[in-house]
Amino acid sequence: MNNDVMIQVTNLKKEFRKTIKEPGLKGSFKALFKPEYETVKAVDDISFDVKRGEIIGFIGPNGAGKSTVIKMLTGILTPTSGECRIDGKIPTENRKDYVKEIGVVFGQRTQLWWDLALRETYMVLKEIYEIPEEDYNERMAFLNEVLELDDFITSPVRTLSLGQRMRADIAASLLHNPKVLFLDEPTIGLDVVVKDNIRKAIQKISEESGTTVILTTHDLEDIELLCKRIVMIDKGKKVFDGELSELRRRYGQMRELGFELKNSQDFSKLSYKEDFSFSDDDLSVEQSGSNIKVRFNSDVVTVENMLSYTLSRVHVKDINVKDADIEEIIRRLYLGGGEQDETTASHL
Amino acid sequence: MLKYLRLHKIFIKQYLKKLMEYKVDFLLGAIGFLLEQAVQIFCLGIIFSTIPALCYAKDGVVLDSWSFNEVLFIYGFSLIPKGIDHLFFDNLWSLGYWLVDRGDFDKYLTRPINPWFYVLCEKFCVDAMGEIIVGVALIIYSTLSMPADVSGAINWWRVLPVIAVMPFAIMIFTSVKTGTAAIAFWTKRSGHITHMCYMTNDFAKYPAKIYNGFIKTAITYILPFALTAYYPAIFILRGEAVWSLPVTVGVSVLLFIISQFIWKKGVSAYESAGS
Amino acid sequence: MKRLLRIYKPFTRAGLLEMVAYRVNFIFFLLGEIMKCFVMFFVWKAVFDSSDSSTLYGFTYDNMVVYLFITFLSGYITYSDGSYAVGKEILDGSIAMRMIKPVDFDMCFMFQELGGKILQLLIVFLPITVGVEAYRWITNGVFMLNVPMFFLYIVSLLLAYGINFFFNVIYGFLAFYLKNLWGTDIIKGVIVGFLSGATVPLAFMGGFGQVLGYLPFASLSYTPVMIYMGMYEAKEIIFYMSLQLLWLLIFVVASKLVLKSAMKRLVVHGG
Numbered sequence: 001m002n003n004d005v006m007i008q009v010t011n012l013k014k015e016f017r018k019t020i021k022e023p024g025l026k027g028s029f030k031a032l033f034k035p036e037y038e039t040v041k042a043v044d045d046i047s048f049d050v051k052r053g054e055i056i057g058f059i060g061p062n063g064a065g066k067s068t069v070i071k072m073l074t075g076i077l078t079p080t081s082g083e084c085r086i087d088g089k090i091p092t093e094n095r096k097d098y099v100k101e102i103g104v105v106f107g108q109r110t111q112l113w114w115d116l117a118l119r120e121t122y123m124v125l126k127e128i129y130e131i132p133e134e135d136y137n138e139r140m141a142f143l144n145e146v147l148e149l150d151d152f153i154t155s156p157v158r159t160l161s162l163g164q165r166m167r168a169d170i171a172a173s174l175l176h177n178p179k180v181l182f183l184d185e186p187t188i189g190l191d192v193v194v195k196d197n198i199r200k201a202i203q204k205i206s207e208e209s210g211t212t213v214i215l216t217t218h219d220l221e222d223i224e225l226l227c228k229r230i231v232m233i234d235k236g237k238k239v240f241d242g243e244l245s246e247l248r249r250r251y252g253q254m255r256e257l258g259f260e261l262k263n264s265q266d267f268s269k270l271s272y273k274e275d276f277s278f279s280d281d282d283l284s285v286e287q288s289g290s291n292i293k294v295r296f297n298s299d300v301v302t303v304e305n306m307l308s309y310t311l312s313r314v315h316v317k318d319i320n321v322k323d324a325d326i327e328e329i330i331r332r333l334y335l336g337g338g339e340q341d342e343t344t345a346s347h348l
Numbered sequence: 349m350l351k352y353l354r355l356h357k358i359f360i361k362q363y364l365k366k367l368m369e370y371k372v373d374f375l376l377g378a379i380g381f382l383l384e385q386a387v388q389i390f391c392l393g394i395i396f397s398t399i400p401a402l403c404y405a406k407d408g409v410v411l412d413s414w415s416f417n418e419v420l421f422i423y424g425f426s427l428i429p430k431g432i433d434h435l436f437f438d439n440l441w442s443l444g445y446w447l448v449d450r451g452d453f454d455k456y457l458t459r460p461i462n463p464w465f466y467v468l469c470e471k472f473c474v475d476a477m478g479e480i481i482v483g484v485a486l487i488i489y490s491t492l493s494m495p496a497d498v499s500g501a502i503n504w505w506r507v508l509p510v511i512a513v514m515p516f517a518i519m520i521f522t523s524v525k526t527g528t529a530a531i532a533f534w535t536k537r538s539g540h541i542t543h544m545c546y547m548t549n550d551f552a553k554y555p556a557k558i559y560n561g562f563i564k565t566a567i568t569y570i571l572p573f574a575l576t577a578y579y580p581a582i583f584i585l586r587g588e589a590v591w592s593l594p595v596t597v598g599v600s601v602l603l604f605i606i607s608q609f610i611w612k613k614g615v616s617a618y619e620s621a622g623s
Numbered sequence: 624m625k626r627l628l629r630i631y632k633p634f635t636r637a638g639l640l641e642m643v644a645y646r647v648n649f650i651f652f653l654l655g656e657i658m659k660c661f662v663m664f665f666v667w668k669a670v671f672d673s674s675d676s677s678t679l680y681g682f683t684y685d686n687m688v689v690y691l692f693i694t695f696l697s698g699y700i701t702y703s704d705g706s707y708a709v710g711k712e713i714l715d716g717s718i719a720m721r722m723i724k725p726v727d728f729d730m731c732f733m734f735q736e737l738g739g740k741i742l743q744l745l746i747v748f749l750p751i752t753v754g755v756e757a758y759r760w761i762t763n764g765v766f767m768l769n770v771p772m773f774f775l776y777i778v779s780l781l782l783a784y785g786i787n788f789f790f791n792v793i794y795g796f797l798a799f800y801l802k803n804l805w806g807t808d809i810i811k812g813v814i815v816g817f818l819s820g821a822t823v824p825l826a827f828m829g830g831f832g833q834v835l836g837y838l839p840f841a842s843l844s845y846t847p848v849m850i851y852m853g854m855y856e857a858k859e860i861i862f863y864m865s866l867q868l869l870w871l872l873i874f875v876v877a878s879k880l881v882l883k884s885a886m887k888r889l890v891v892h893g894g
Contacts (some may be wrong), residue, residue, distance in 0.1 A: 416641075540648040
């Protein structure tokens with residue numbers, strides 16, 4: 001195996017069995033006597049590698065299977081088939097060894113002892129991970145510096161603000177100097193300044209300790225500022241895997257031309273695809289009544305040419321041209337993923 | 349193993365610190381428990397005030413009988429292994445009631461220690477001290493209240509083997525809770541199944557001979573709570589049921605293996621919560 | 624009355640649905656709880672075997688068995704945990720949302736609870752009464768259920784439920800003062816259980832038991848159970864059921880008063 005590869009995921013699959021319940025009283029009684037089940041493929045054949053020291057963004061819409069993948073990578077769930085290795089180790093085979101290599105932060109759920117002073121949590125973790133005194137002190141000093149824990153380390157966890165709690169949680173997951181850090185929504189619910197601090201801290205930790213980071217988030221700013229590479233999944237399948245810049249290159253030249261026709265019948269006079277010989281990837285046209293939206297790759301045809309072609313053929317009331325920003329690209333990718341609809345549920 | 353003992357000590361210390369933050373709750377809980385035991389014993393007293401001794405009769409022939417003091421002794425003894433399990437391993441209940449259901453079990457799997465042990469020792473249930481104290485007090489009180497010739501005839505050396513077997517008796521409680529709580533890994537919640545099985549320990553508080561054959565077999569071998577109370581108590585009192593000591597060890601080890609098997613299977617079937 | 628039923632029907636339905644969803648848990652829980660009855664079943668058998676007389680304080684062994692199981696049953700049917708719901712809503716402030724709706728807020732809880740009881744009738748009431756009657760029939764060779772008494776029992780049980788419900792609503796309002804109901808709940812359970820004769824019939828307690836008979840706790844289960852067993856004469860039935868009615872009235876009025884004062888506090892706190 002390549003020494004540079006820290007995480008290796010191959011053909012990972014996870015299926016769940018769910019009870020189908022019809023709504024209402026009748027449904028409840030039906031479920032009482034004759035329950036029906038369906039198999040849901042939460043993760044369907046996903047493979048990817050992560051290099052040592054890399055920060056990757058793991059994104060996808062709600063219910064795409066993100067957390068299921070993360071939970072398999074962290075040894076919480078057992079895969080239905082396929083495997084994941086972290087530094088060559090398989091989570092289900094030797095869980096105790098495996099989890100020593102990883103740190104996990106679930107943004108919505110704290111791992112700290114709610115009623116105790118923060119310091120107490122760290123003392124317990126020190127014992128659990130068998131961290132030698134010397135390493136512990138050194139590590140604590142480093143985390144203290146990056147995450148500024150000193151102000152609240154003696155307060156009970158329940159009195160911490162959300163931002164403080166998140167910093168404390170990140171420190172807790174890094175005490176044992178793991179090779180891989182999983183961050184699930186680390187900036188959720190935080191205000192802009194706090195978000196910024198947390199991002200800087202993550203960056204610094206990754207640089208100084210060489211920690212590999214897997215980040216799931218709904219906040220695309222997190223991704224833009226932290227990750228070079230993203231893996232996107234939707235409906236349990238991988239839909240994109242590459243550098244952020246590649247995403248931008250591939251979709252970044254896309255422009256959106258929007259205009260309103262004076263006469264909606266005129267639409268038939270426009271045949272961009274044939275006249276400019278666009279490939280499928282480079283062009284999409286949407287019509288709703290007299291409003292037309294044309295997304296096209298400006299490397300293939302310049303904006304100027306598109307405009308003059310359009311204006312020479314039809315009369316328009318209004319016209320505008322927009323850049324596709326990263327958020328827009330990802331939104332489109334999500335939608336695109338939604339189009340390749342296929343039933344993953346089969347009744348048993 | 350040493351690491352686990354040290355960890356357990358740390359957890360207990362943390363838990364006691366937490367307890368200090370909720371003194372009133374703890375106090376009210378303890379009073380409630382003491383009151384419950386007092387009422388139970390008061391009612392036992394009322395019941396026994398109508399008869400000289402509790403008899404086990406078949407076809408009108410009295411085969412065995414226990415004085416009120418002996419019944420109190422058995423009752424008190426039953427609280428000790430139960431209380432010790434309760435003191436150290438109470439957290440298994442939360443597994444069946446909400447840890448799995450809410451997905452909170454995730455936490456236990458991301459630590460480099462045995463998740464079963466982690467769940468077990470995370471909570472230290474000081475309320476159970478009440479059970480143990482009441483149990484010991486009842487044993488002392490009932491012994492002192494016995495006529496001198498009866499209590500004088502007790503060979504107190506018999507306490508030693510009973511103490512030696514005690515960890516196995518405690519493990520019967522722990523294994524029953526483990527095995528039934530682990531069902532939650534498939535069904536999300538199983539606290540009620542644990543409750544049902546756990547409640548059969550009520551049978552063990554009284555002489556096992558008064559029950560019919562089915563129940564007697566069940567509480568000796570299947571949910572073997574009689575091995576944690578009646579048999580060791582009657583062994584101390586009268587030297588009867590010597591066989592129950594090795595049986596306790598055997599049955600307890602078997603139950604432990606079965607419960608660990610269910611647990612292991614359960615953990616790999618764990619589905620967490622959410623998507 | 625018709626209007627009342629229409630308004631509160633959704634609450635009843637919600638209670639029933641919840642019960643259906645939790646039926647399996649409920650049945651296991653029930654089996655665990657009923658274990659205590661079986662333990663006492665054998666203990667009493669041994670006690671009667673040990674006694675020279677075939678009756679103890681007017682109870683035969685068969686009486687005792689019926690007493691055990693019917694007391695358990697009555698406790699279950701009249702059980703009310705409105706206190707939890709009220710306490711929780713007070714603590715998290717959501718009670719304010721109830722107050723602004725054009726429905727009586729205690730009635731919402733009651734009908735929701737009653738909805739759940741519909742299913743309980745099926746899985747608790749039916750099997751236990753059938754079981755008890757079958758037991759009496761087999762041991763005595765005659766069918767012993769007294770139908771008029773059974774109806775009086777049902778009426779008495781409904782009164783008992785009402786008393787328990789309003790008692791618990793009042794108790795739930797204590798959440799304003801005690802931040803946590805958990806510890807006090809255990810204490811309440813033990814006291815109510817003992818004073819209502821759930822562990823040992825009040826008749827066994829002599830003069831003390833007689834006094835307890837007048838307290839509201841006896842109205843919760845002792846009265847209906849004694850009626851079921853036919854242990855009361857007509858005069859006693861009238862007396863004890865009137866007593867139940869009186870306690871019900873007292874608790875309804877008291878709960879309204881507590882509600883009123885609690886509302887004031889709610890306004891002060893800004894809910």
